Amino acid sequence: MFLQQSVCSAMKYSIVFAALLSNVYSARILCYFYFPSISHQYVFGQIAKELSRRGHEVTFITPNPLNDPQLTNLTEIDVSVGYNVWKTHDLSGISTIHNDLLSIYYFLSDLNENIFNLELSTEGVKNLLKKPKGSYDLILAESQSPVPYGLMHKFDAPVIAVSSLNVFSDYHNLFGNPIHPILFPDIMADFNKPVAAFGDKIRSLYFTTLGCLMHRFVIYPMSDRIARKYFGSDMPYIRDVVKNASLLMVNVNPIFSDGRPNVPNVIEFFNVHNTRSEGMSRDLKQILDNAKEGVVYFSLGTNVRFDHVQGDVKKTIMEALGDLPYTVICKWESEKLEGQPKNVHLRKWLPQQAILAHPNVKAFVTQGGLQSAEEAIINAVPLVVIPFLGDQPLNAKILTSKGMAETISPKDLNRRILTESIMKVAQDEKYRNKAKELRDIFLDQPQSGIDKVIWWCEYVIRHKGAKHLRSPAADIPLWEYFMLDVLAVVLIALYLVYKITKVTIKILLELFKRSTASTTSKKKKKN
Known part of the structure; x- marks a missing residue:
C-alpha cells in the first residue's frame, strides 16, 4: 500500500514537473x-x-x-x-x-x-x-x-x-x-x-x-x-x-x-492542411450515397467567381454538366441557377476533403490549385483541370504528364470539350490507377x-x-555567382594571348620574308 502511494505521488510530481518544464x-x-x-x-x-x-x-x-x-x-x-x-x-x-x-x-x-x-x-x-x-x-x-x-x-x-x-x-x-x-x-x-x-x-x-x-x-x-x-x-x-x-x-x-x-x-x-477534419451535412451525404452511377465534383476554388465571369461560360459549363450521366456536386456562388440541370446540385460552400474521400466520386473538375491537387492525389481521384492563374497552369501540366488528369485551357473551354474530358477521366481506369500510384509516393514519407x-x-x-x-550564395551578386569577373579575365587573357601570338607570328613571317629576299638577292649577284 505504501509503495502504491509512493508511486502515485512520484507520478503526480512528475506530471507537475513536466508541466512546469513545458x-x-x-x-x-x-x-x-x-x-x-x-x-x-x-x-x-x-x-x-x-x-x-x-x-x-x-x-x-x-x-x-x-x-x-x-x-x-x-x-x-x-x-x-x-x-x-x-x-x-x-x-x-x-x-x-x-x-x-x-x-x-x-x-x-x-x-x-x-x-x-x-x-x-x-x-x-x-x-x-x-x-x-x-x-x-x-x-x-x-x-x-x-x-x-x-x-x-x-x-x-x-x-x-x-x-x-x-x-x-x-x-x-x-x-x-x-x-x-x-x-x-x-x-x-x-x-x-x-x-x-x-x-x-x-x-x-x-x-x-x-x-x-x-x-x-x-x-x-x-x-x-x-x-x-x-x-x-x-x-x-x-x-x-x-x-x-x-x-x-x-x-x-x-x-x-x-x-x-x-x-x-x-x-x-x-x-499539412490535409490533417484538418471536415463534417458533411446529412443531405449532401445522401446525395453522394445515392449516386450509384457515380459523382462528378466541380469546384474552381475560392477566388474564381462565376458571378463575375463574362460571356456564355456559365451557360457552357452548366450545359456540359447536364450532359453527364453522373450526379454533379458543384461549388457555385448561388444554390439556384436559371436552366440548372436536374443532375446538378449547387452549393456555396462544400467540404472538399470529405467529398473527395467518398467512394462514389469518379472525377474532380478543378482549377488546379496546389491544395486541391494534393487533396485529389491523397484520395486518388482523377482530374479535369481548367487552370486560370499563378501556379495552376504548371500544376495542370504536371498532373497531365503524370497521367492522372486532362487539361482544358480556359480560352478553349466549350460544351463538347468539357463533357468529353470529364467522361474520359471518369471512365478510363488508367487515370485512377495513375492517381493511386501518385498517392502512394505522396504518402510514403518518414x-x-x-x-x-x-x-x-x-x-x-x-x-x-x-x-x-x-548559404554564402545569398550574399554575392549574380555576376559574382556566375563568375562573370573570372570569365571576363579569362576571355581578356585569351584575347591578349591571341593578339600577342598574332603579332609575333606576323613579325616572324615578316623577318622570314626579309631573310628569304636577302638570300635570293645575294644569289642573283653571284650569278
Missing part, C-alpha cells in the same frame, strides 16, 4: 498570414493550431480565424476585412491577361498593397504593433510578399518565411537557391522540367528575368513603403530584411517538386508535414535564429 520552454510566437484565400489559410491555420497545441503562446493574425475554444494558447486577430479587396479585384478575369506577365505583376502588386492597407489598419493589429521589441521569440510570416518580413525589425525576433506553395525565383535567389531558368523555371512559367524546346528556353529566361526585375523595381519599393508606414521608418530596406530571414519553408510535395537542390535554410514541407514544420520552428527558437544555415 511552460519554461514554451515560446511566444507571432504568425502573420495575410492573404485572404481560404485554401492558403488552411495550410497556415494548421501550423498555428499545432504550435498552440504543443504549448507555445501563439498570436495569429489571419483573415480566417479558427475560433477554436480548445486552443487556450492561441490569440487570434481577425483581419477578414482583407476579403473586401475582392470587391475591387477580380481574379476570374486574370486568365485573359495571363500571357501579359507585366500586367499580372502590376495586378498582384496593387492587390497586395490594398490587402495590407486594409489589414494593418485594423484596431487589433494597431494594438499589437504598440508592443515593444522583444515581445516575441519567433515570427512566422507569409512569404509571397516582402511586407510581413518587416515584423522582424518591429519586434527584433527571428523570422521564418512560410509559403503555401512554391515561391518566385527572386525569393529563391535571395536565400541562395539556384534559379536556373531551364532547370528550375519561375513559378509563373508553365513549363515542365527541364525546359526542352529552344523557344520555351527563351520564354523561361524571360519569365525569370522579368520576375526578378519586377521585384527589384516594383514589388520591393511598394513593400518598403508599406512596411515603413506600419513597422517603423528606421527599418532597413525591405529587400535586405527579407535576406536576413532565418528560414524559408515552402509547401512543395514530391509530385510537384522541380528537384531544386535547396540550400540548408530552405525547407520543403507538404501534406515524417508528417506538420511535425517537420514544428521541429524547424522550435529549432529556430532554440538557437535564436539560424544564421549558421545561411
Whole structure:
C-alpha cells in the first residue's frame, strides 16, 4: 500500500514537473498570414493550431480565424476585412491577361498593397504593433510578399518565411537557391522540367528575368513603403530584411517538386492542411450515397467567381454538366441557377476533403490549385483541370504528364470539350490507377508535414535564429555567382594571348620574308 502511494505521488510530481518544464520552454510566437484565400489559410491555420497545441503562446493574425475554444494558447486577430479587396479585384478575369506577365505583376502588386492597407489598419493589429521589441521569440510570416518580413525589425525576433506553395525565383535567389531558368523555371512559367524546346528556353529566361526585375523595381519599393508606414521608418530596406530571414519553408510535395537542390535554410514541407477534419451535412451525404452511377465534383476554388465571369461560360459549363450521366456536386456562388440541370446540385460552400474521400466520386473538375491537387492525389481521384492563374497552369501540366488528369485551357473551354474530358477521366481506369500510384509516393514519407514544420520552428527558437544555415550564395551578386569577373579575365587573357601570338607570328613571317629576299638577292649577284 505504501509503495502504491509512493508511486502515485512520484507520478503526480512528475506530471507537475513536466508541466512546469513545458511552460519554461514554451515560446511566444507571432504568425502573420495575410492573404485572404481560404485554401492558403488552411495550410497556415494548421501550423498555428499545432504550435498552440504543443504549448507555445501563439498570436495569429489571419483573415480566417479558427475560433477554436480548445486552443487556450492561441490569440487570434481577425483581419477578414482583407476579403473586401475582392470587391475591387477580380481574379476570374486574370486568365485573359495571363500571357501579359507585366500586367499580372502590376495586378498582384496593387492587390497586395490594398490587402495590407486594409489589414494593418485594423484596431487589433494597431494594438499589437504598440508592443515593444522583444515581445516575441519567433515570427512566422507569409512569404509571397516582402511586407510581413518587416515584423522582424518591429519586434527584433527571428523570422521564418512560410509559403503555401512554391515561391518566385527572386525569393529563391535571395536565400541562395539556384534559379536556373531551364532547370528550375519561375513559378509563373508553365513549363515542365527541364525546359526542352529552344523557344520555351527563351520564354523561361524571360519569365525569370522579368520576375526578378519586377521585384527589384516594383514589388520591393511598394513593400518598403508599406512596411515603413506600419513597422517603423528606421527599418532597413525591405529587400535586405527579407535576406536576413532565418528560414524559408515552402509547401512543395514530391509530385510537384522541380528537384531544386535547396540550400540548408530552405525547407520543403507538404501534406499539412490535409490533417484538418471536415463534417458533411446529412443531405449532401445522401446525395453522394445515392449516386450509384457515380459523382462528378466541380469546384474552381475560392477566388474564381462565376458571378463575375463574362460571356456564355456559365451557360457552357452548366450545359456540359447536364450532359453527364453522373450526379454533379458543384461549388457555385448561388444554390439556384436559371436552366440548372436536374443532375446538378449547387452549393456555396462544400467540404472538399470529405467529398473527395467518398467512394462514389469518379472525377474532380478543378482549377488546379496546389491544395486541391494534393487533396485529389491523397484520395486518388482523377482530374479535369481548367487552370486560370499563378501556379495552376504548371500544376495542370504536371498532373497531365503524370497521367492522372486532362487539361482544358480556359480560352478553349466549350460544351463538347468539357463533357468529353470529364467522361474520359471518369471512365478510363488508367487515370485512377495513375492517381493511386501518385498517392502512394505522396504518402510514403518518414515524417508528417506538420511535425517537420514544428521541429524547424522550435529549432529556430532554440538557437535564436539560424544564421549558421545561411548559404554564402545569398550574399554575392549574380555576376559574382556566375563568375562573370573570372570569365571576363579569362576571355581578356585569351584575347591578349591571341593578339600577342598574332603579332609575333606576323613579325616572324615578316623577318622570314626579309631573310628569304636577302638570300635570293645575294644569289642573283653571284650569278
